[in-house]
Amino acid sequence: xxxxxxxxxxxxxxxxxxxxxxxxxxxxxxxxxxxxxxxxxxxxxxxxxxxxxxxxxxxxxxxxxxxxxxxxxxxxxxxxxxxxxxxxxxxxxxxxxxxxxxxxxxxxxxxxxxxxxxxxxxxxxxxxxxxxxxxxxxxxxxxxxxxxxxxxxxxxxxxxxxxxxxxxxxxxxxxxxxxxxxxxxxxxxxxxxxxxxxxxxxxxxxxxxxxxxxxxxxxxxxxxxxxxxxxxxxxxxxxxxxxxxxxxxxxxxxxxxxxxxxxxxxxxxxxxxxxxxxxxxxxxxxxxxxxxxxxxxxxxxxxxxxxxxxxxxxxxxxxxxxxxxxxxxxxxxxxxxxxxxxxxxxxxxxxxxxxxxxxxxxxxxxxxxxxxxxxxxxxxxxxxxxxxxxxxxxxxxxxxxxxxxxxxxxxxxxxxxxxxxxxxxxxxxxxxxxxxxxxxxxxxxxxxxxxxxxxxxxxxxxxxxxxxxxxxxxxxxxxxxxxxxxxxxxxxxxxxxxxxxxxxxxxxxxxxxxxxxxxxxxxxxxxxxxxxxxxxxxxxxxxxxxxxxxxxxxxxxxxxxxxxxxxxxxxxxxxxxxxxxxxxxxxxxxxxxxxxxxxxxxxxxxxxxxxxxx
Amino acid sequence: xxxxxxxxxxxxxxxxxxxxxxxxxxxxxxxxxxxxxxxxxxxxxxxxxxxxxxxxxxxxxxxxxxxxxxxxxxxxxxxxxxxxxxxxxxxxxxxxxxxxxxxxxxxxxxxxxxxxxxxxxxxxxxxxxxxxxxxxxxxxxxxxxxxxxxxxxxxxxxxxxxxx
Numbered sequence: 135x136x137x138x139x140x141x142x143x144x145x146x147x148x149x150x151x152x153x154x155x156x157x158x159x160x161x162x163x164x165x166x167x168x169x170x171x172x173x174x175x176x177x178x179x180x181x182x183x184x185x186x187x188x189x190x191x192x193x194x195x196x197x198x199x200x201x202x203x204x205x206x207x208x209x210x211x212x213x214x215x216x217x218x219x220x221x222x223x224x225x226x227x228x229x230x231x232x233x234x235x236x237x238x239x240x241x242x243x244x245x246x247x248x249x250x251x252x253x254x255x256x257x258x259x260x261x262x263x264x265x266x267x268x269x270x271x272x273x274x275x276x277x278x279x280x281x282x283x284x285x286x287x288x289x290x291x292x293x294x295x296x297x298x299x300x301x302x303x304x305x306x307x308x309x310x311x312x313x314x315x316x317x318x319x320x321x322x323x324x325x326x327x328x329x330x331x332x333x334x335x336x337x338x339x340x341x342x343x344x345x346x347x348x349x350x351x352x353x354x355x356x357x358x359x360x361x362x363x364x365x366x367x368x369x370x371x372x373x374x375x376x377x378x379x380x381x382x383x384x385x386x387x388x389x390x391x392x393x394x395x396x397x398x399x400x401x402x403x404x405x406x407x408x409x410x411x412x413x414x415x416x417x418x419x420x421x422x423x424x425x426x427x428x429x430x431x432x433x434x435x436x437x438x439x440x441x442x443x444x445x446x447x448x449x450x451x452x453x454x455x456x457x458x459x460x461x462x463x464x465x466x467x468x469x470x471x472x473x474x475x476x477x478x479x480x481x482x483x484x485x486x487x488x489x490x491x492x493x494x495x496x497x498x499x500x501x502x503x504x505x506x507x508x509x510x511x512x513x514x515x516x517x518x519x520x521x522x523x524x525x526x527x528x529x530x531x532x533x534x535x536x537x538x539x540x541x542x543x544x545x546x547x548x549x550x551x552x553x554x555x556x557x558x559x560x561x562x563x564x565x566x567x568x569x570x571x572x573x574x575x576x577x578x579x580x581x582x583x584x585x586x587x588x589x590x591x592x593x594x595x596x597x598x599x600x601x602x603x604x605x606x607x608x609x610x611x612x613x614x615x616x617x618x619x620x621x622x623x624x625x626x627x628x629x630x631x632x633x634x635x636x637x638x639x640x641x642x643x644x645x646x647x648x649x650x651x652x653x654x655x656x657x658x659x660x661x662x663x664x665x666x667x668x669x670x671x672x673x674x675x676x677x678x679x680x681x682x683x684x685x686x687x688x689x690x691x692x693x694x695x696x697x698x699x700x701x702x703x704x705x706x707x708x709x710x711x712x713x714x715x716x717x718x719x720x721x722x723x724x725x726x727x728x729x730x731x732x733x734x735x736x737x738x739x740x741x742x743x744x745x746x747x748x
Numbered sequence: 749x750x751x752x753x754x755x756x757x758x759x760x761x762x763x764x765x766x767x768x769x770x771x772x773x774x775x776x777x778x779x780x781x782x783x784x785x786x787x788x789x790x791x792x793x794x795x796x797x798x799x800x801x802x803x804x805x806x807x808x809x810x811x812x813x814x815x816x817x818x819x820x821x822x823x824x825x826x827x828x829x830x831x832x833x834x835x836x837x838x839x840x841x842x843x844x845x846x847x848x849x850x851x852x853x854x855x856x857x858x859x860x861x862x863x864x865x866x867x868x869x870x871x872x873x874x875x876x877x878x879x880x881x882x883x884x885x886x887x888x889x890x891x892x893x894x895x896x897x898x899x900x901x902x903x904x905x906x907x908x909x910x911x912x
């Protein structure tokens with residue numbers, strides 16, 4: 135193709151072809167395209183040097199390149215329309231500049247980039263919505279926690295006072311009123327718990343536990359809890375676990391119990407005669423995979439049954455088989471929805487079979503790991519020792535007059551001495567006296583909250599090298615996070631309001647020290663010595679064990695040395711009694727009097743158990 | 749006009765030059781050049797407005813397109829915090845390549861203020877002359893362009909006085 139033919143072709147393709155002359159001007163070669171306005175190139179395109187800033191250098195020394203492209207630029211045409219151009223510098227014997235008016239290529243490029251931008255913007259929007267959703271979920275959780283707390287606080291007083299009232303002399307009519315009062319309160323509490331559970335599931339905040347448990351225990355506990363209501367209605371309640379089912383599993387026994395309780399509770403509610411049976415067998419549809427065990431549970435009742443068109447919807451939230459069900463039987467309709475979510479979290483499914491008038495069978499499957507064989511039989515459940523005739527001195531902190539009144543009422547006949555305060559700062563102040571056997575601590579109080587107060591008391595104990603006083607958080611915060619927060623602050627346990635009298639007494643009995651605080655021995659020490667006192671007493675406590683070993687081996691020399699050291703140092707640190715015991719041990723060792731040494735060690739042990747510094 | 753893609757550079761220019769706002773988003777490719785005659789302090793002035801394609805994952809800002817510019821406008825979208833970071837990054841690159849040119853920061857889409865991720869405190873930390881605009885409603889647009897024009901004129905006057 136000749137150069138002139140090449141120029142014609144380029145013109146046909148829509149390019150305006152200019153040659154860069156030696157005088158640095160541009161000369162149009164060939165025919166002018168239709169789109170090219172009249173005038174000198176630098177007047178028509180005054181910013182060419184900006185779009186091809188390196189053109190001069192390129193023409194002078196193109197290197198391995200044959201062309202240099204500019205970006206697109208858009209400028210207004212004679213009729214006010216947008217025209218899209220790009221420029222190409224071509225190296226060779228002649229310095230050529232091609233200008234292209236490229237509406238189609240421009241649009242294609244724009245469509246491609248536009249698509250990429252829209253995609254990126256959509257991703258950004260999804261990310262933004264996701265962040266907003268997370269914030270909203272957190273706000274919802276916070277709201278639920280707050281509402282739960284605000285409802286539980288007065289519920290504690292309502293249900294507790296009803297319990298106290300039921301213990302007083304009442305006529306039959308009054309007893310019935312109180313019974314209705316308590317039952318309504320319990321139902322309301324169940325509704326609150328259901329809503330909390332459901333919200334946590336919805337927010338994806340439920341994590342299943344993974345601990346070893348005995349399947350039979352879980353089934354039996356559920357049967358026992360529901361048994362009271364079943365017996366009251368004259369219903370039989372049975373359970374059957376097939377022998378091939380492994381008894382010891384790993385999973386979440388609490389949630390499994392909750393599912394069974396929900397199903398059993400419904401079964402009792404909708405059954406007026408006959409009985410209810412819980413069965414557990416291996417899931418035939420799910421072969422065992424390694425240690426994974428898929429179980430099939432059924433809860434069968436002989437109750438009213440479910441209409442066929444409602445069987446598939448009973449596991450939906452806020453759904454009951456019939457709108458009149460709520461009126462007749464009560465409930466939120468959340469129990470089955472919660473059970474369904476728990477079952478799904480356990481890798482199973484839940485469904486119902488029913489014939490109206492003949493009863494219903496709720497099936498669910500769940501997967502558990504087979505637990506390793508326990509090396510020893512599981513520890514028996516800790517049972518709460520009764521308070522007996524122990525007279526405990528309890529420090530009660532709660533800003534609610536009603537709740538303090540309630541605890542006072544619960545403990546009225548126990549002989550416990552109760553000192554009451556309304557905020558954390560007052561708790562810490564009274565606690566300094568070191569006379570309390572236990573602290574019952576509300577979490578949210580003015581001035582200083584229960585968490586800060588607990589931390590302050592634990593620090594005080596550490597400073598005094600005193601044994602830890604049981605601090606029981608007694609709060610209306612029911613979520614797991616609240617419990618974690620109490621324990622992290624140093625509380626011994628976390629009790630949730632509303633609390634029954636039995637539960638409170640059981641907890642106090644469980645944690646009450648065998649040795650009441652009344653036996654404690656306060657010792658005043660110089661303030662400059664306080665930092666070293668904990669380590670000093672720790673060493674003396676270690677001496678107790680050393681003395682016992684020495685006595686067992688008739689090693690009187692060690693007893694004498696330890697006694698001598700104790701006698702020499704005790705008084706100096708402010709513990710005159712330690713000096714006295716040390717002298718006695720030293721003398722007894724010299725006389726090789728084993729009985730007296732034994733008494734001395736016992737006295738030393740008791741002293742170290744009870745001494746508190748001030 | 750420089751900034752991330754989709755922050756509203758083209759819409760700001762259209763609002764200023766043609767008093768038009770179009771809801772459709774049309775990606776700018778390369779550079780779009782517009783012209784606007786304005787009067788600043790009684791003097792007529794022609795602004796040549798170079799609307800540069802927004803920087804994205806596909807293409808970087810061609811800083812050479814700012815050669816010869818009297819000043820520039822950094823545009824961020826108040827609804828996307830990342831575009832403010834991008835504006836700050838571009839400011840650094842332009843300064844490195846071309847030295848300290850007059851510029852203003854624009855946080856656009858003031859009509860969607862309730863959806864803004866960009867906080868006033870974040871913007872203030874840069875210590876730059878800043879305008880909040882809405883190309884959609886026109887709020888702050890003219891003030892922003894004229895504000896930059898005044899700064900540029902002031903800079904020129906300073907330079908001329910320095911030369912004399």
